[in-house]
Amino acid sequence: MVVSRRVLAACVAVLLCSVVAAGCGGSDSGSDGSGDSAPAQITFWGRAANEAINRRLVEAYNATHRTKVRFTAFPDDQFVTRVGTAAASGDLPDVVAVDSVYMPQFISQGLMQDVTERADALPYRDTLSRGQVDVSTSDGRLYALPRDVDASTLFWNRDLFERAGLDPARPPTSFAEIKRDAEAITALGGDTKGFYFAGRCAGCNAYTLLPLVWASGGEVLADDGGPAFETPQMTAALELYRDLWTDGDVAQSARTDGGENWLTGFAAGKVGIQMLGGFAIQQLREQNPRLDFGVARIPGQDGGEAAFSGGDVIGIPAGAENADAAWEFISWTLSDETQVDVVARAGGLVARTDLIDNRFSSRDPQVLANNGALEVGQVPKSIVYNQLFNDPNGPFLGAFTRAVFRGDVSGALSGAQSRGSEIFESAG
Amino acid sequence: MSVGRRQLGPLYVTPAALLVLGLFVLPMVLTVWMSLNDWSLFGVRRFIGFDNYSDLASDSQFADALRFTALFTVLSTAITTFAGLGLALLVRSGRRGAGLLRASYFLPVAIGLATASFLWIWMYNPQVGPLGPILGFLGIGDGNIVFLGSTSGALWSVVATTVWKSVGFAMLVFLVGLQAIPRELDEAARVDGASRRDLLRHITLPLLRPTFGLVVVLLTTQNFLVFDQFFLMTRGGPESSTVSAVYHVYNSAFVNFRLGYAAALALVLLVVLLIVNVVQMRWIRTDATGADAGKAA
Numbered sequence: 254m255v256v257s258r259r260v261l262a263a264c265v266a267v268l269l270c271s272v273v274a275a276g277c278g279g280s281d282s283g284s285d286g287s288g289d290s291a292p293a294q295i296t297f298w299g300r301a302a303n304e305a306i307n308r309r310l311v312e313a314y315n316a317t318h319r320t321k322v323r324f325t326a327f328p329d330d331q332f333v334t335r336v337g338t339a340a341a342s343g344d345l346p347d348v349v350a351v352d353s354v355y356m357p358q359f360i361s362q363g364l365m366q367d368v369t370e371r372a373d374a375l376p377y378r379d380t381l382s383r384g385q386v387d388v389s390t391s392d393g394r395l396y397a398l399p400r401d402v403d404a405s406t407l408f409w410n411r412d413l414f415e416r417a418g419l420d421p422a423r424p425p426t427s428f429a430e431i432k433r434d435a436e437a438i439t440a441l442g443g444d445t446k447g448f449y450f451a452g453r454c455a456g457c458n459a460y461t462l463l464p465l466v467w468a469s470g471g472e473v474l475a476d477d478g479g480p481a482f483e484t485p486q487m488t489a490a491l492e493l494y495r496d497l498w499t500d501g502d503v504a505q506s507a508r509t510d511g512g513e514n515w516l517t518g519f520a521a522g523k524v525g526i527q528m529l530g531g532f533a534i535q536q537l538r539e540q541n542p543r544l545d546f547g548v549a550r551i552p553g554q555d556g557g558e559a560a561f562s563g564g565d566v567i568g569i570p571a572g573a574e575n576a577d578a579a580w581e582f583i584s585w586t587l588s589d590e591t592q593v594d595v596v597a598r599a600g601g602l603v604a605r606t607d608l609i610d611n612r613f614s615s616r617d618p619q620v621l622a623n624n625g626a627l628e629v630g631q632v633p634k635s636i637v638y639n640q641l642f643n644d645p646n647g648p649f650l651g652a653f654t655r656a657v658f659r660g661d662v663s664g665a666l667s668g669a670q671s672r673g674s675e676i677f678e679s680a681g
Numbered sequence: 682m683s684v685g686r687r688q689l690g691p692l693y694v695t696p697a698a699l700l701v702l703g704l705f706v707l708p709m710v711l712t713v714w715m716s717l718n719d720w721s722l723f724g725v726r727r728f729i730g731f732d733n734y735s736d737l738a739s740d741s742q743f744a745d746a747l748r749f750t751a752l753f754t755v756l757s758t759a760i761t762t763f764a765g766l767g768l769a770l771l772v773r774s775g776r777r778g779a780g781l782l783r784a785s786y787f788l789p790v791a792i793g794l795a796t797a798s799f800l801w802i803w804m805y806n807p808q809v810g811p812l813g814p815i816l817g818f819l820g821i822g823d824g825n826i827v828f829l830g831s832t833s834g835a836l837w838s839v840v841a842t843t844v845w846k847s848v849g850f851a852m853l854v855f856l857v858g859l860q861a862i863p864r865e866l867d868e869a870a871r872v873d874g875a876s877r878r879d880l881l882r883h884i885t886l887p888l889l890r891p892t893f894g895l896v897v898v899l900l901t902t903q904n905f906l907v908f909d910q911f912f913l914m915t916r917g918g919p920e921s922s923t924v925s926a927v928y929h930v931y932n933s934a935f936v937n938f939r940l941g942y943a944a945a946l947a948l949v950l951l952v953v954l955l956i957v958n959v960v961q962m963r964w965i966r967t968d969a970t971g972a973d974a975g976k977a978a
Contacts, residue, residue, distance in 0.1 A: 330935075333722075333938075334935055334938075337722035337938065338722070340723060341722075358723070362723035362724045363724075364723065453916060453918050505807055505827055506807050506808050506827070508827055508919075509807070509827055509828075509829045509830050511916050513802075514808075644932070645916040645918060646918075646921040646924055646932060646936075647936075650918075651920050654918065654920050655920055676937070679939075680937070
């Protein structure tokens with residue numbers, strides 16, 4: 254009954270959206286013939302994963318502005334291809350929001366407009382999420398701003414901590430503590446396990462394991478953007494995962510999980526510790542309203558903390574017809590009102606550090622903690638990031654599988670290093 | 682009148698010719714052209730002659746993918762062919778319920794490949810999938826099998842899915858082949874005192890030879906171009922050990938964005954498949970004439 258009502262609600266929502274969209278399209282063509290320089294309509298492309306929040310933004314903008322934004326979402330794994338083919342045929346939109354890890358590649362191919370001067374004029378320029386600004390910067394010039402932000406963080410189940418005799422208010426702050434706490438929770442028995450990861454999901458593991466390396470003081474890329482797999486910090490992180498796996502602190506299903514069941518165990522209250530990110534907070538609450546979990550920063554081997562700044566950056570493609578109107582929309586998405594009244598209200602993380610503590614997040618310690626992790630957030634900057642880390646057949650996941658499930662950490666890393674270097678050279 | 686008809690002829694052919702031109706010849710020419718260029722998804726394109734093809738020679742991943750695809754093709758084709766023949770012989774009779782069985786064996790053919798893959802992902806799931814417990818009940822394994830965890834496990838699991846998906850088609854083709862065998866032959870042989878097994882060995886199977894050829898060529902082609910199942914069920918894992926040839930083309934084009942190189946791979950794949958098909962056709966034909974020669978002697 255509940256399910257069917259939810260489905261019904263979703264159908265109604267979709268219907269409403271399409272009616273609204275059709276309505277906007279209709280009014281555009283007729284009005285705005287008054288000689289004003291503002292265009293009637295600008296186009297905005299984003300990926301499906303962030304469709305909901307982007308549509309909310311567009312609706313709020315269209316309700317209060319003459320220029321209407323038309324949003325189109327594409328499936329995540331086709332988005333970059335779609336932009337590439339559009340660039341070749343000169344059909345790029347006025348605004349594009351792309352997964353931030355692709356931005357170095359977009360910039361290096363001259364796909365994006367330089368927005369340095371425009372951004373410098375913004376009053377909130379210095380409060381923008383650092384990791385995403387870094388990844389959108391090349392030779393001191395800025396090409397995009399943060400749109401959707403997320404940070405990977407460590408989640409722990411307070412109930413299980415308590416049952417295992419651990420302090421439910423104290424998350425692990427080193428590799429040794431992660432292992433120790435996970436062991437204590439696994440010892441509860443049954444199908445309760447101390448730890449979890451999705452063993453066949455490249456993106457999930459890059460998002461949550463790379464911060465372990467950074468927090469330990471290591472890097473995952475060389476200065477030129479090439480791979481740097483063979484580091485003591487990466488070795489330590491993979492050894493931690495291998496030990497957790499070998500000692501049975503992780504459910505067997507992790508081995509074949511391509512990300513479909515990434516949240517399942519934790520949501521069911523069967524996992525003690527798991528590295529996730531802000532995106533998981535709302536999903537976990539929906540799946541299990543009674544789950545009592547905490548959100549903390551991801552630790553390094555002996556302390557320290559780091560996060561992967563995930564999410565999208567937003568910019569104007571080179572050759573866009575309505576750059577001024579596009580910029581007006583982009584800067585509006587980052588204004589105080591939009592960040593708080595649209596983004597934070599929907600339970601999302603704000604992209605500005607000065608707004609992290611707002612009237613919505615102050616009532617929500619998990620969101621607040623996750624948003625705060627952006628302060629230590631990084632984005633790996635490489636034109637081959639996708640091939641190295643996100644490709645399910647790429648060197649990172651290959652090394653991860655070999656190291657964690659077969660135990661051969663050093664062989665895995667040297668193999669990944671040579672394959673990664675090949676990929677980097679053939680792209681350069 | 683005859684002049685009018687002569688003029689009408691080409692007109693009738695035009696729609697089909699346009700279709701072939703637009704959907705086959707032109708894309709093919711474009712693919713050949715792309716394969717001669719350094720054609721990145723972004724940025725400038727540059728003519729590089731046969732460099733993509735020489736890169737291909739040192740691409741160990743492509744060699745691995747070809748080897749793996751060959752293994753998969755042999756396994757799936759052989760099992761599907763014999764299972765299809767067996768099912769056709771089983772459901773050939775007009776006995777009560779045969780129609781229902783025919784329909785149920787054919788049902789998976791009507792399901793999309795992606796849908797079937799997702800269905801089987803859940804069947805193989807170690808937590809909620811029914812297959813592990815069922816096998817455990819039958820005394821195989823401890824009821825908790827990670828089917829897609831190892832290379833051989835993943836290969837056999839996908840082979841099973843593929844056989845399940847296409848065996849109904851093989852059965853249907855064999856049924857048609859069986860129906861084409863004149864009833865008189867069977868009857869005459871039976872009068873001569875041939876047993877059931879004799880009928881199968883000396884009449885049914887030899888006369889099914891062309892049907893065998895058709896099934897094997899079609900299945901080989903289909904299995905050699907396998908992509909969906911591995912893309913969805915194993916993602917090429919574990920450790921890239923189940924990347925099929927077409928999957929490698931996909932990775933080159935849409936992960937590494939080297940469209941020119943991917944075009945070269947696709948063309949090489951086309952040539953390999955053509956050779957395989959030609960060899961198969963030859964083999965079927967010489968076999969058939971050999972059999973005829975034997976009969977004549």
